[in-house]
Amino acid sequence: MLRGDITKAIRNAVMHELAEVGYGRLSIEAVARRAGVGKTAVYRRWSNKLEMVLEIVSGVAERSVPMPDTGSFATDLQLVTFIVSKALQHRIASQIIPDLMAEAARNPKIAETLQRALRTHQLAVGEKIVGQAVERGELPAGTDPDIAVDLMLGPLYWRLAVARTPIDDDYLEKLAAAVLRALGAKA
Amino acid sequence: MLRGDITKAIRNAVMHELAEVGYGRLSIEAVARRAGVGKTAVYRRWSNKLEMVLEIVSGVAERSVPMPDTGSFATDLQLVTFIVSKALQHRIASQIIPDLMAEAARNPKIAETLQRALRTHQLAVGEKIVGQAVERGELPAGTDPDIAVDLMLGPLYWRLAVARTPIDDDYLEKLAAAVLRALGAKA
Numbered sequence: 001m002l003r004g005d006i007t008k009a010i011r012n013a014v015m016h017e018l019a020e021v022g023y024g025r026l027s028i029e030a031v032a033r034r035a036g037v038g039k040t041a042v043y044r045r046w047s048n049k050l051e052m053v054l055e056i057v058s059g060v061a062e063r064s065v066p067m068p069d070t071g072s073f074a075t076d077l078q079l080v081t082f083i084v085s086k087a088l089q090h091r092i093a094s095q096i097i098p099d100l101m102a103e104a105a106r107n108p109k110i111a112e113t114l115q116r117a118l119r120t121h122q123l124a125v126g127e128k129i130v131g132q133a134v135e136r137g138e139l140p141a142g143t144d145p146d147i148a149v150d151l152m153l154g155p156l157y158w159r160l161a162v163a164r165t166p167i168d169d170d171y172l173e174k175l176a177a178a179v180l181r182a183l184g185a186k187a
Numbered sequence: 188m189l190r191g192d193i194t195k196a197i198r199n200a201v202m203h204e205l206a207e208v209g210y211g212r213l214s215i216e217a218v219a220r221r222a223g224v225g226k227t228a229v230y231r232r233w234s235n236k237l238e239m240v241l242e243i244v245s246g247v248a249e250r251s252v253p254m255p256d257t258g259s260f261a262t263d264l265q266l267v268t269f270i271v272s273k274a275l276q277h278r279i280a281s282q283i284i285p286d287l288m289a290e291a292a293r294n295p296k297i298a299e300t301l302q303r304a305l306r307t308h309q310l311a312v313g314e315k316i317v318g319q320a321v322e323r324g325e326l327p328a329g330t331d332p333d334i335a336v337d338l339m340l341g342p343l344y345w346r347l348a349v350a351r352t353p354i355d356d357d358y359l360e361k362l363a364a365a366v367l368r369a370l371g372a373k374a
Binding site for chain 2: 155
């Protein structure tokens with residue numbers, strides 16, 4: 001395998017092991033076995049399990065919220081809610097997220113890394129799409145990107161990852177419309 | 188101890204043990220010891236650990252979202268967001284919730300009970316306060332209580348239990364105002 005392919009195989013193996021056995025019982029041995037590589041290939045990349053998991057999961061978490069730039073705030077919003085709702089309904093995500101949240105509640109290092117990864121990237125997305133919308137005159141000047149992000153992601157997370165109540169396209173449409181009104185968007 | 192006091196002592200012990208060691212490592216022995224009662228006192232009330240934890244946590248989860256009836260939708264909303272934000276910031280809740288969510292992701296029985304407890308009670312709260320607001324002419328007829336609940340609780344849960352980003356009164360005020368606009372409330 002090429003070096004990049006090995007890294008990719010290890011990343012995939014980590015995500016699958018996390019979903020199957022959880023962080024607590026995940027072992028470097030099992031990851032290496034599943035990836036079809038030696039343990040040294042893992043240790044060459046990450047010095048321990050915590051570092052490995054945090055780096056890989058943070059990366060996936062960042063990629064799961066895209067940076068849309070469709071030229072319209074309403075469409076950017078639709079795109080974000082659609083993609084986030086798909087990501088949260090993904091079988092692997094729905095196993096891994098609650099498990100890491102539980103670890104984070106007991107391990108400040110995990111908590112800090114996850115929160116930084118989540119918050120930094122999402123605020124960047126919020127600032128960009130809200131900032132562009134303000135410039136285009138679609139949102140009032142001074143719109144708070146922080147609240148905007150919480151209103152976009154909170155209901156989806158709450159409903160899909162916590163209450164685990166299914167949603168349909170109608171729900172996503174209503175939610176996007178509610179967020180537009182909440183932010184005082186011009187129609 | 189009176190029978191009611193014993194039940195209360197066991198309930199408290201379960202919440203503290205859940206926060207300290209988590210569901211996986213919680214034992215009936217440790218609960219009885221902490222409550223200062225015999226194991227039989229526990230088994231007289233619940234037939235096993237799962238049943239005990241679910242019944243106790245569901246009860247606390249229900250009580251944590253109050254059924255406000257202040258005569259004004261804006262004030263009901265402020266009350267709900269204030270109390271939920273306090274509950275989610277409580278040290279014990281912030282340990283127990285992620286842990287049970289992780290168990291729920293692996294155990295359909297836990298998932299089902301938690302979700303029913305969360306969803307049923309919250310929808311009842313949503314239907315009541317939204318229904319009253321529609322009757323008073325504060326919200327448009329046909330306002331969806333489902334979306335209203337998700338907009339009230341989602342951002343708080345997301346921010347406090349997931350991103351673990353602190354909030355202040357200013358944030359709560361902005362959020363309540365955003366939800367009022369989202370639902371098309373009359374000022």
